[in-house]
Amino acid sequence: MPKRLLEDMVKARPSRKEVVEEKLQKIRQEPRQEKIRENKELGEIGTNHGRSGYMLWFVALISVIFCFFALSFLFSKAEVVANPKTQDIILNESLSAVKNSDTNDLSFDLMVISDEENTTIQVSGEKDVSEKATGTVVIYNAFGSSSQTLNIDTRLEGSNGKMYKTKTRVVVPGRSKDGVPGSVEVDIYAAEAGVEYNSGPLDFKIFGFKGTPKYDKFYARSKGEITGGFKGKTPAITDIDRTTAVGNLNDILQKKLLQKATSQIPDGFILFKDAIFLNTDDLSVSSVYDNNSATLTLKGTLYGILFNEQKLTKKITEDKIEKYDESEVYVPNIKNLAFSLFTKDNVSFENVKNINFNLSGPAKIVWKLDVDKFVASLLGKPKKDFNQILSQYPDIDSAILTLSPVWKMSVPDKAKNIKVIINYPE
Numbered sequence: 001m002p003k004r005l006l007e008d009m010v011k012a013r014p015s016r017k018e019v020v021e022e023k024l025q026k027i028r029q030e031p032r033q034e035k036i037r038e039n040k041e042l043g044e045i046g047t048n049h050g051r052s053g054y055m056l057w058f059v060a061l062i063s064v065i066f067c068f069f070a071l072s073f074l075f076s077k078a079e080v081v082a083n084p085k086t087q088d089i090i091l092n093e094s095l096s097a098v099k100n101s102d103t104n105d106l107s108f109d110l111m112v113i114s115d116e117e118n119t120t121i122q123v124s125g126e127k128d129v130s131e132k133a134t135g136t137v138v139i140y141n142a143f144g145s146s147s148q149t150l151n152i153d154t155r156l157e158g159s160n161g162k163m164y165k166t167k168t169r170v171v172v173p174g175r176s177k178d179g180v181p182g183s184v185e186v187d188i189y190a191a192e193a194g195v196e197y198n199s200g201p202l203d204f205k206i207f208g209f210k211g212t213p214k215y216d217k218f219y220a221r222s223k224g225e226i227t228g229g230f231k232g233k234t235p236a237i238t239d240i241d242r243t244t245a246v247g248n249l250n251d252i253l254q255k256k257l258l259q260k261a262t263s264q265i266p267d268g269f270i271l272f273k274d275a276i277f278l279n280t281d282d283l284s285v286s287s288v289y290d291n292n293s294a295t296l297t298l299k300g301t302l303y304g305i306l307f308n309e310q311k312l313t314k315k316i317t318e319d320k321i322e323k324y325d326e327s328e329v330y331v332p333n334i335k336n337l338a339f340s341l342f343t344k345d346n347v348s349f350e351n352v353k354n355i356n357f358n359l360s361g362p363a364k365i366v367w368k369l370d371v372d373k374f375v376a377s378l379l380g381k382p383k384k385d386f387n388q389i390l391s392q393y394p395d396i397d398s399a400i401l402t403l404s405p406v407w408k409m410s411v412p413d414k415a416k417n418i419k420v421i422i423n424y425p426e
Helices: 001-010 016-074 239-263 309-320 372-376 382-389
Strands: 079-083 086-099 107-123 125-132 134-141 148-150 155-158 163-166 170-172 183-190 203-206 218-222 230-236 270-281 295-306 338-341 356-369 396-404 416-422
Touching: 001 270, 086 309, 134 203, 163 239, 170 183, 183 239, 239 270, 239 295, 270 309, 270 338, 270 356, 309 356, 356 382, 372 382, 372 416
Parallel strands: 079 416, 086 107
Antiparallel strands: 079 396, 086 356, 107 295, 125 230, 134 183, 134 218, 148 170, 155 163, 155 203, 163 183, 203 218, 270 295, 338 356
């Protein structure tokens, strides 16, 4: 029994070879276990990393959504498209106005513009002309201290032997105390027509004093030449040429004056096309013909009746709209209304103080909206209250509110973010 126990003890002790093989086996197994351990650790790290990535994406998405909504609220806009209240009317109104009135009554201003137009035409006709020479003389009184009255057509005998007459009645002052003769100036004309009465400076005697002491003491001397005398045929404009030329001049002059008038209409005033009147002077024809041509000159004055558009519009509205509440209105086509001045043929525009006239034609009265007040009433209001706010503005017929972004349910609280478009008729 002891012998077997010893044998067992001897067998239980491993041999050197077994020890070596056991160590080699451990060495072979260590890399595999290390690799398994590394893979396990990497798996745990990968799992943790995946979870962190999902969290980052979630946070980023929430941030983007927040920024989007923040920017949309920051840049929110509102647009209102409104149609104003209008009313069509037919006018046939007799009205009156006072010139330059400062009262509430309807008033008018008068535009006055003058100009002239000329043209040169060929002279194709002839006419008999009888013209008397004219000039100016100074009559002296060396007879005494008393004045002397000379009637119109007093005859003056010239030193050329021709007879001339005074154009007006004159009084020649008497001689002064120191002996200086009294004198007076008067226009004269030849007793007959003809070039023979044309002359340089002449001396004259008063023919009616001949044979009396006054004959030598009353005398006259011409100032400059005596000219214009003629008798015979001279080139002349035919009636047809004259009528044609005057018609053309009148048209050109009227267009010129109308252009001037249009450019001078003050802001806020109306000049109806039928409220323009042209008065022309007598045609002036040059008496000097050059190469059988003559120059014709036509002078004219334009009178234009101006109305303050706002006052006239108010007057029309008061007459046509019942219970007019003084709201601001305008008439888009007011300039196209027909204007007719009563008794225009008897009107003296130089002295006119008031006028009576008629305005007629179709018109449209349009109410104006106080945009600033309207915008102020919208600031920050919910979209659902828009119609209620709209009911407070009778000047608006209809309107549409558009908010952006589309999910906005209230109007921006800053006026600069609200745009109002009003479809005013033209």
